[in-house]
Amino acid sequence: MNDNTPTPSKRPEPQLDPAAESATESDEAAFDWMKPTRAGRKGAPEDGHATSRPEEAVAGGAPSQVPGSRRPVSQSPAPQSESARQPETVRQPEKVRQSGSRADRKAAEAAVEPSTVPNESLFSEPLPTSALQIRPPQEDVERRNAERESAANAKPAGPRVMQVLLALFYPVILLVLAVRAITSPLFMWVEYNRPGFPGDGYGFSTDDRMTYGSYAVDYLSNWSGPRYLAELVNHSGEKLFKDGEVSHMADVKLVILSSFAAGALMILLSIVAIIYLRRRSNGGVRRGLFAGSIVTLVIILGLGALAVLGWEQFFTEFHRIFFANGTWTFTLEDTLIRLFPGQFWIDAGIGIGALVIVAALLTLILTWPTRRRRGRVKAATDTGAESSSSEGSDSDAAAP
Template sequence: MVEVRAGGGRLQPGEHLSATDPADRDAPNQHPDPGHIPAHHQCLHDPARGRRVRPAEAGLHGCRLRGGAAGRHRGRGRGLHPGGHALAGAVRRPHVLSRPSTIGATLLAIALAVALVLAGPLLLFNPWFVSFEQARNDVPARLATTQAEVDRVTGAILCDLLLGCDDFAEGLPRSPSSASQPLLTDAERSHMRDVAHLVRLLWLALLVAVALVVAALAFLRRHPRRIGAILLWTSGGVAVAAIVVGAFFAVAFDLAFLLFHRLFFPQGNFLFAADSNLLRLFPEGFWFESALVAGLLIVVSALAVTLAGWRLLRS
């Protein structure tokens, strides 16, 4: 019988090598060395069997995991503890949104921008704000009438803008005993019909945008940080754009007002003489202050949404 050298020493019959890679007892399908290595396994040549055998090796014998090398756990390559738990410091693959989620995020960004831009200005089409601005700009004196009559006519015009109540046929009495005369000319009424079409279209766009925002938020409710990022960047961009446009209206109102009308009323029926009753009812000062208030409402609402997005992003 031949002795086998092991680490500078000699392995005697009946002895076995110590395991240099101890078995992981937490891993499935692994067992420690069951016991002593039989003496005939330590021989380079076994005369009784008439064949050569390999020298004994330290470690596990014939023990392998499915789909991997011996001594390894199937979860280690994925940052898992042998028991199935995540290892400390393991890096997980970031979650990738599916295609429907990406579409929902895009719709949320677009619809939110539309809602923020339209909500503030359209909410100014109310009799209280309009009456306040008309009183500030001396509209009753311009029309030689009372504030009550101005409020009555303006309320009817607002009804025409939103609901098409009387086709802008309102009138003012020249004197307490005289009958009401039509306030607007045919050209002015034609322009107001165009304004009414635009206002109704914008209200429809606002309602659709709000519905899409609600639907997109419900669809992405499992991704609050994603929602927060969309709210933050979209509303922040709207706020910056509103500040820039508002500054342009503030320093060059005549040019900005003219460009606005040429953009939305390309037919060009928005130019009237200085003695136009439409211009007296809604003078330049009225539109200047209304434009600034509308821009301020856009900025304030956008900043509120930005704050909400920031809080969601930090959650």
């Protein structure tokens, strides 16, 4: 094709008017991508490529030249209006001019479109510190420290109750154990064979006393009925114990077994108290046993003084406490009196008192509050208080 080639008949004639050409091209939708990109305008290109065309128009301004026109395009952008120069966060909407081309209206709408970005002055960045690093007021810290110190210095009721129970149970336990040691064939053998023990004026030898007395002592600690003694006979075939004697031995057995059961129960409770005190109170076991040994010595010394001042009166009042009147008195010819005379009961009382006193004195010596023991307990208590105080201080510092 050259300049001499004839023009086709249906070929449209080109427009030579630059203004009309610019308006026609601007009205076409195919050139929407050439419009300037504004911050915050919807439909802006997301790929980050900026257009190389300058801004076309602003509100109230003349349209700029576009590529393809025959007029030279100015390299400097058209001056912006005051509304376009304002920041988008404070730009106020204004009335859009309805005159002009479509490109002018689009540019004006884009210029006065309110920003979609929220006002940043209404929000602020979070503080770099967190709430756990904020220390509470000084008066709260002092109040909590005072409460913690008072709680550490105050003695709870639980350990005190356990110490009192241990101190009260200890004398009874020692008495029961001493009675169990006396009611044994070993003590009878020592009594019957010791020098100065009175003999039987009705014919019982030492061997007879040991044999018949063993039946009576075994009956007190076994689970047999009254037939255990009622069917015993002597050398001549007569009953060894009368019905009154068998009845009294049954009463004695009831008292002995009841005291053994109470002692066993107190031993279990004392073990529980010792375990509790070892976990909850430093030196609580020592203080409880120390107080119990003192109580034991006071009781035994008091009973011993009464027995020394009047043994007969003491023995009578003791039987009246546990037995009915008339059921525990016998003649010198009865088997119980021949086997267990008055000297036997005096020696039994002395043996019980001696065993209890020795055990109480040993306990008193082992639990005596010496300076070393008090210092050890105080050091353990101070260590526990310091650890709890440090933990409390850390929790106060971390508390919001």
